[in-house]
Amino acid sequence: MNAESLHGRLLFAIPKKGRLHDTCLALLAGADIRFRRHNRLDVCLSSNHNLALVFLPASDIPSFVGKGNVDLGITGHDVILEAEMQNLVEEVLRLGFGKCTLQVQVPESSPYKSAADLAGKRVVTSFEVLAGQYFGKIDDQLNLVGEDRTKIEYVGGSVEAACSLGLADGIVDLVESGETMRAAGLHAVETVLQTEAVLIKSSAQKHPDLQPLINLITGRIAGVVAASKYVVCQYNILRSKLSSATVVTPGRRAPTISPLEDESWVAVSSMVEKKNIASIMDELMKIGAEDILVFNLDNCRV
Ligand SMILES: Nc1ncnc2c1ncn2[C@@H]1O[C@H](COP(=O)(O)OP(=O)(O)OP(=O)(O)O)[C@@H](O)[C@H]1O
Numbered sequence: 001m002n003a004e005s006l007h008g009r010l011l012f013a014i015p016k017k018g019r020l021h022d023t024c025l026a027l028l029a030g031a032d033i034r035f036r037r038h039n040r041l042d043v044c045l046s047s048n049h050n051l052a053l054v055f056l057p058a059s060d061i062p063s064f065v066g067k068g069n070v071d072l073g074i075t076g077h078d079v080i081l082e083a084e085m086q087n088l089v090e091e092v093l094r095l096g097f098g099k100c101t102l103q104v105q106v107p108e109s110s111p112y113k114s115a116a117d118l119a120g121k122r123v124v125t126s127f128e129v130l131a132g133q134y135f136g137k138i139d140d141q142l143n144l145v146g147e148d149r150t151k152i153e154y155v156g157g158s159v160e161a162a163c164s165l166g167l168a169d170g171i172v173d174l175v176e177s178g179e180t181m182r183a184a185g186l187h188a189v190e191t192v193l194q195t196e197a198v199l200i201k202s203s204a205q206k207h208p209d210l211q212p213l214i215n216l217i218t219g220r221i222a223g224v225v226a227a228s229k230y231v232v233c234q235y236n237i238l239r240s241k242l243s244s245a246t247v248v249t250p251g252r253r254a255p256t257i258s259p260l261e262d263e264s265w266v267a268v269s270s271m272v273e274k275k276n277i278a279s280i281m282d283e284l285m286k287i288g289a290e291d292i293l294v295f296n297l298d299n300c301r302v
């Protein structure tokens, strides 16, 4: 592939490995963005859209998008702040995956109970900008200067090992399930920020002619994200109990209500958030709903 073949195409950056990679590939498939990646090549042309995918480390994507080298990208909100690119990129869409929390952690046995207790000590992290800003504020509040300020040290990975290796008094690292933290004998004392994967575009759009394609891709990805968030819940209920049931399943706009052959009953169909479905079914059962069915969505536009 040469530079010529990229000319005029929208460039879309995708994390080439790591925690976000697989879900990004599933999103591309759901949005029907087709491509073939030859021999792990990092740039490949889409066969059905005027775009090329660029596979990059998640941490490099904010600056590529912010500087306008690529037009669209998917990365973590945390990574954008760490790259200090929040003014140069626009977060177009939250994607609902890659959710985790950046936390200040100390050994379980440590006497330190808060981030302020760690002020002036050694903190190891892969997020030196965010950790630096967080502890910088604490140091300022405590009027710590020079050598007395918190020492932030960067490591590229396995941050959780730093305390047991004697490199750090505390760390700042991402937590999702908490398994890594617990396995390393650590616990969280404070949260620096919450993050999830986001679709981003450059704030200073270099190629305004590509905006219609950006809108199309954004709409399709939003549809796939919504489809993963919602299910359709369908049930039968006595007409006399309909008003109580539709309080439980109000739908996004309104529930669909269809008559049944038996005129005292109706069928209700409604979109509900997947995370709430178990308790919604419990409520519906209590009200007297019968034949409750739940359907996953493959895709949608809502
Ligand atoms: N445990 C996790 N759960 C959910 N999202 C995560 C988790 N760890 C990281 N992320 C998200 O994914 C982004 C990339 O993290 P990841 O550790 O995959 O980085 P990487 O350096 O590209 O990959 P690798 O660790 O394989 O070198 C993070 O900045 C964060 O937004």
Ligand SMILES: O=P(O)(O)OC[C@H]1O[C@H](OP(=O)(O)OP(=O)(O)O)[C@H](O)[C@@H]1O
Pocket: 019, 157, 158, 159, 160, 173, 174, 175, 176, 177, 178, 179, 180, 181
């Ligand atoms: O709370 P948990 O579910 O255990 O997830 C948190 C871990 O996931 C990430 O690391 P990853 O496994 O991606 O490896 P890394 O240390 O190489 O970044 C993060 O840096 C934590 O170490």
